Amino acid sequence: MRLALLTNDCLLVGAGGVQVCTHEFLDLFRAIDPALPLVTYATDQGLPARLRRRLFPTPYHRLIDRSQLRRCLRHLREAGTTVLLLNNADALALAPLLRRAMPGLRLVYLSHGPVVTDVVNGWRLPLPGEGPRRPFEATPGRVLDDDLRLRRHIDGTVSISASDDAMEAWLGSPVHCWIPRPLGPRPLDLKPLPGRIGCVSTLNHAPNHDGLVQLAQALDARPGVQLRLVGGPEGLGRRLAHRHPSITYLGRLSDADLAAEMVGWRGVVNPIFCPARGCSMKVKTALEQGLPVLTTPTGARGYRWDPQALPLGATPAALADLVRRVALEDDAHREALAGVARILSLAESRQALVARLEGFLRALPPTLS
16 A cells, blocks of 8 residues: 655644644654655736636635646656555545546545535625625535535545544445544643633634633623734734723733743633534644643534533533633633643544554545546
């Protein structure tokens, strides 16, 4: 079994959740095949491609030009690749072309969450100040059509949460599995201050914004908690702070300033009250740094969780009550700290994850060609 991983090179640089997951995938699959070649391409910036993306926006654009595609195919043939790992949605969009060009190649999609989930949330939960939708913008129905069509050209899917794995079954992936996020403790020297709870959020992501609004409304009615919000865009952050007295907006912080700020938090909140794709990497960061994560069943997706050790709040009111207890009551805070240790202990080892992935690859059905 000779593996290769195909990815847009923009997913290898930066500290965003997709980039972190990409490097985690790379680490695990290189443990299976140390010679695994990384085959990359850059987004086509030619004028015709930019016009297509502008006029006909879709999550499944083919972001690679023909010359780059030919180069990638040459590398795959020279490496003797038998299983190609397609990283994220724009690589999945290439599956029909790859299937025609190399019929014997097994194609495995490395999913960061079904695209249709984000599209539905974007249509259902519009952000404040959003203008009218652009002509020809992809509708949930059109994206679902693409999700279903593209899975007819792959041999399997690896997801990063159980909810995504269930969606893959529904969308028609021939075989599928999910792997929880690996966790490695790197604790901060915490000096928590009573009443302080933190949140790091991409505020123009519909589930994040919707969850923050619902939680803030509940916290506004429960005085005493200061929800210290980090993230952008700044316009949305300032708007949330103006409308909700429980929120103190700190803007975007550098890594050093964020670490200094987090030292004073009694916990991190991740308020997600609707189905969402992928998993929250801020949960991973907080747990590894020793901070209690106060979240919902959806917010904890992608991790092995013990709700007896670190309770989950399924509704805004229940999560607000949990936040208030941990923020203001010393006993509840100590129990939450012990809960962090329990969640870390449940994380699967790298060796276990590698063994599970290798077993999945070796059990792939015959190619669909």
